[in-house]
Amino acid sequence: MSIVEVDRLSKEYPAFRLQEVSFALEEGRIAGFIGRNGAGKTTTIKSMLNLVHPLSGEVRYFGLPLKDNEAAIKQRIGYSTGTVNYYPKKKLKDLAAVTRSFYPNWDEAAWREYMTLFSLDENKAPAELSEGMKVKCNLAVALSHRAEVLILDEPTSGLDPFSRDELLDMFLMLKERGVAILFSTHITSDLEKCADDIIYIREGAIVRASDTESFRRELGEAGETLEETMLRLERSVRHG
Amino acid sequence: MGKLLKKEMKLSASALSYIFLAFALMTLIPGYPILMGSFFIVFGIFQSVQRCRENNDVVYSALLPVAKCDVVRAKYAFAVLIEGCGFVLMTALTLLRMTVLADSPVYRTNVMMNANFVYLGFVLLVFGVFNLVFLGGFFRTAYYFGKPFIAFLVVFFVTVGIAEALHHIPGLEAVNAFGFTEMPLQLAFLAGGAAAFVLLTTFSQAASIRHFEKIDL
Numbered sequence: 001m002s003i004v005e006v007d008r009l010s011k012e013y014p015a016f017r018l019q020e021v022s023f024a025l026e027e028g029r030i031a032g033f034i035g036r037n038g039a040g041k042t043t044t045i046k047s048m049l050n051l052v053h054p055l056s057g058e059v060r061y062f063g064l065p066l067k068d069n070e071a072a073i074k075q076r077i078g079y080s081t082g083t084v085n086y087y088p089k090k091k092l093k094d095l096a097a098v099t100r101s102f103y104p105n106w107d108e109a110a111w112r113e114y115m116t117l118f119s120l121d122e123n124k125a126p127a128e129l130s131e132g133m134k135v136k137c138n139l140a141v142a143l144s145h146r147a148e149v150l151i152l153d154e155p156t157s158g159l160d161p162f163s164r165d166e167l168l169d170m171f172l173m174l175k176e177r178g179v180a181i182l183f184s185t186h187i188t189s190d191l192e193k194c195a196d197d198i199i200y201i202r203e204g205a206i207v208r209a210s211d212t213e214s215f216r217r218e219l220g221e222a223g224e225t226l227e228e229t230m231l232r233l234e235r236s237v238r239h240g
Numbered sequence: 241m242g243k244l245l246k247k248e249m250k251l252s253a254s255a256l257s258y259i260f261l262a263f264a265l266m267t268l269i270p271g272y273p274i275l276m277g278s279f280f281i282v283f284g285i286f287q288s289v290q291r292c293r294e295n296n297d298v299v300y301s302a303l304l305p306v307a308k309c310d311v312v313r314a315k316y317a318f319a320v321l322i323e324g325c326g327f328v329l330m331t332a333l334t335l336l337r338m339t340v341l342a343d344s345p346v347y348r349t350n351v352m353m354n355a356n357f358v359y360l361g362f363v364l365l366v367f368g369v370f371n372l373v374f375l376g377g378f379f380r381t382a383y384y385f386g387k388p389f390i391a392f393l394v395v396f397f398v399t400v401g402i403a404e405a406l407h408h409i410p411g412l413e414a415v416n417a418f419g420f421t422e423m424p425l426q427l428a429f430l431a432g433g434a435a436a437f438v439l440l441t442t443f444s445q446a447a448s449i450r451h452f453e454k455i456d457l
Contacts, residue, residue: 050308051457074305086300098251101243102304
């Protein structure tokens with residue numbers, strides 16, 4: 001059984017429509033969620049976290065519908081929707097003190113480890129951090145409560161190449177522990193480094209959701225990198 | 241819910257929510273529309289809502305491992321907690337005016353509303369109206385609070401106007417009773433205020449939960 005199932009999610013905005021998005025995440029696998037800006041990645045992820053109210057469809061974690069089991073499911077998943085954009089003047093240690101009280105599984109040692117790894121000073125407030133450091137801060141929180149599933153919206157955007165590399169290495173380490181990871185990105189080299197599966201979304205509809213090898217084999221052309229494949233696919237739509 | 245309420249008090253609340261509880265002392269001001277004290281207490285809660293909006297607290301709270309509906313319940317619980325503290329203080333000061341200070345000339349010659357159980361009933365009504373109009377209005381968007389606050393101001397001043405005018409209407413002088421006289425009437429107003437507070441708050445919270453579930457954050 002899949003650890004996360006997104007089943008025909010639909011959402012309508014005046015100028016955008018998410019069209020029956022479906023895919024699944026498996027235990028111990030990393031899925032890269034790719035698409036252009038405005039393709040529907042963030043709307044899908046926010047729907048998966050109940051931040052956006054979908055028109056129809058369902059999200060299930062561990063076989064349980066999110067709608068009826070929100071609090072229990074959120075204990076078992078970690079998520080980051082970009083940078084820390086709340087309480088800009090509060091010190092990180094004060095924010096962490098409140099946040100950790102909600103997680104019985106909070107791993108203080110892991111939190112300290114990530115703070116050191118990401119060179120985060122807990123006496124600083126989010127307003128004093130660069131955008132990249134804010135992403136790292138959100139990730140440290142998401143990783144510190146032994147989540148079984150990680151859902152990360154563009155976790156590598158704003159990170160320097162070294163931090164990005166470290167983060168992707170960390171994904172591989174977490175995968176070994178059986179954690180399922182979904183991360184959205186528009187940086188194809190992130191996918192090449194660690195994604196087992198690729199979910200490709202365009203104009204609110206899933207074009208392809210499969211393992212990386214099948215994706216390359218069926219959509220790529222001989223000698224193409226993943227980036228070249230993606231660019232060709234997007235251009236072919238643009239130019240009809 | 242306990243953790244969320246603790247988070248509201250520790251992280252989200254403006255210090256003014258606590259400091260403005262001191263406006264309960266307005267209960268002791270002679271020749272003054274003492275219901276204004278209840279306004280300043282809810283104005284302290286308004287400051288916390290404003291602070292929450294500025295700090296993107298709704299999104300932070302919704303990302304915690306809690307049900308979305310509990311985010312709303314916690315905001316109401318915090319408001320009711322502050323209102324409850326304000327009410328306890330106002331009750332203590334009202335009892336002071338009804339006993340030790342009952343015959344004080346400054347209160348006896350007071351043309352404004354007297355501090356008695358009728359006054360406390362109106363205090364509860366004001367709190368209930370705030371929860372209905374302001375908190376309920378805020379949770380329609382979980383972002384805009386200007387219009388709900390102006391709507392509350394209008395209803396509040398009408399309520400104060402009625403409360404202050406009531407005992408000047410022939411036949412209703414007993415509403416301004418001193419000490420423990422006219423107790424059935426006084427207690428009826430207090431019970432009415434309490435019922436209004438419970439009904440308005442419960443209705444408002446249920447509506448806010450419904451609205452908040454549909455809001456895209």
